[in-house]
């Protein structure tokens with residue numbers, strides 16, 4: 001049966017009825033390419049003899065490239081056009097093998113026949129004339145990348161010549177010009193290579209990132225060999241432009257649905273590698289916001305499930321909302337994939353990490369209790385108490401416990417301090433007695449505690465535990481820790497009472513997981529190949545404390561990589577967001593310095609709007625005007641639900657909804673029990689916006705006067721990290737914008753905002 005390959009598509013979208021006709025045409029072609037109604041015909045005088053047109057309707061023609069290969073015919077679908085346009089395009093379109101590196105690419109014939117630019121002679125003796133105004137030296141040669149290097153890489157000669165000559169007054173301007181040029185590249189891999197070079201990636205790394213073969217075909221006439229062309233179409237870099245459809249549903253979605261995500265099929269070679277490569281053990285994938293970490297996880301889940309349908313895969317993340325999004329993405333990627341909420345069953349279980357803890361506790365009741373010579377999992381974590389643990393401890397319990405210990409110094413009377421101490425020291429070390437706490441090591445904790453202080457802190461912890469025991473409740477940290485201990489107990493028992501519930505665990509937003517949750521992840525699968533795969537971005541840590549994976553039994557040992565190409569936002573927005581991180585030191589989960597080097601976007605957009613207003617009322621008015629201008633833009637109207645207004649907390653969110661309503665904008669506050677509604681701009685806390693994206697984003701009231709006041713109530717030694725998390729929060733919020741970003745404040749801007757706007 002003929003197979004359809006999706007090639008690079010024209011930017012202009014087709015009407016719905018034409019799309020349906022195109023799908024029906026391709027479906028018939030796939031069933032029988034000799035069917036008479038299809039009119040698959042070569043074009044007289046076409047540059048590429050493989051090019052065909054096909055009859056979609058009286059008016060519309062599809063342009064295809066027929067590649068026979070050894071067996072069935074393959075048709076590369078290049079788009080559908082009005083009859084005359086189709087003929088004109090078909091005459092010049094050509095799918096060829098790049099002679100330098102063996103990558104298949106679509107080119108226009110006139111470009112192919114263009115002669116290669118001549119390189120400057122090495123022995124040019126003409127004395128240079130002193131220029132009156134010194135011309136800026138071109139960017140790439142200044143970085144040691146010559147025209148010859150670009151040609152050697154396989155960049156189209158005309159594009160290479162322009163790229164090598166890009167120069168401007170400042171480095172940033174020159175980078176922007178090169179990014180614009182990258183956007184004009186015909187082959188996606190060439191655009192990607194230029195984006196990499198624009199941000200200073202060394203030449204050798206560019207080739208490695210794109211998995212470019214070192215050499216092209218030995219025989220320059222190879223492009224006419226169909227089997228070689230099929231191989232070239234399957235190269236990772238070629239698959240940025242060409243996709244082999246797996247089934248009709250995928251074909252239908254790609255043709256009929258404008259929202260068909262490119263992420264489903266056109267993976268970057270690095271993303272593909274991470275999605276499919278077998279690993280000897282735990283693996284960490286880091287990367288800036290929007291670099292496709294979640295996309296990789298979703299593809300990897302599918303890959304593992306297909307590799308072994310009996311495999312038990314857990315895909316998890318920080319909370320339920322994000323887990324819900326993972327389910328949606330998995331369903332979009334592959335509706336056939338067995339996705340479920342039955343922990344331990346074959347297929348892909350998706351759930352928030354706390355949901356997993358609860359499920360483990362619900363089914364592990366026997367081991368939770370003391371029995372034989374075991375104290376039971378609950379007592380191991382919390383000391384002697386009732387084994388009823390499913391209820392949730394109220395947040396106010398820390399405040400109440402603090403109030404019960406009058407001798408505590410003022411600077412330790414902070415629930416935030418206690419939550420951190422409890423989560424990072426007490427629980428992971430299974431501390432249940434005062435003398436254990438007096439001896440336990442507290443690496444990574446800012447505040448040093450003398451023995452009397454430790455005693456007072458333990459008094460608070462005891463009071464907290466006693467009140468929770470009386471209520472028969474636990475908090476989420478405790479649940480995770482008990483679940484981890486319980487899984488280890490079951491797996492380590494002489495007679496193994498229950499296997500660990502997963503073969504592979506895939507984790508998103510790893511930077512926000514606390515020690516107990518990491519220990520739970522570790523306990524979900526036996527240590528071994530492909531056991532844990534953790535995606536994280538330390539610069540997006542907005543909860544918890546700095547953590548080091550190896551302390552919790554997760555041994556990465558060199559198995560970590562970083563993604564750097566941002567697919568979500570424009571270069572302007574990204575530069576602003578990175579400016580928020582300033583030059584602060586961030587540390588990754590392997591305790592190494594995290595960097596933004598090479599972090600880049602291939603898209604250009606309007607400048608960031610950063611605007612100070614005189615009052616909150618002024619901010620409401622300005623926000624309403626921005627929203628209206630986006631929705632009513634005559635050239636590019638934005639759907640209201642694709643606009644996000646992000647605020648620091650719920651009450652400011654509710655006030656913003658009212659403020660916008662006073663200016664005629666009907667927005668909706670979206671929270672845990674309040675889903676988004678079609679047709680309404682979304683108001684949401686910045687915390688909640690994690691993992692989401694909008695076309696247009698307003699960061700609302702990022703004023704000095706609104707900077708979080710709770711930071712000053714922390715012990716001095718913990719404030720620097722809290723400020724870092726606050727920067728990360730603004731960075732997370734700013735990187736939610738796909739196309740446009742606006743930041744508003746009243747009076748003075750928050751200190752975390754960059755002084756200049758790109």
Ligand SMILES: Nc1ncnc2c1ncn2[C@@H]1O[C@H](COP(=O)(O)OP(=O)(O)OP(=O)(O)O)[C@@H](O)[C@H]1O
Nearest residue numbers: 262263266267268289290291292293294295567691
């Ligand atoms: N290969 C790709 N082709 C097209 N779009 C992509 C590709 N990879 C990722 N994207 C898109 O880029 C955006 C960001 O991807 P994703 O959410 O996976 O990034 P992330 O690294 O998890 O981001 P964050 O850390 O901010 O949550 C999404 O809209 C996604 O669909």
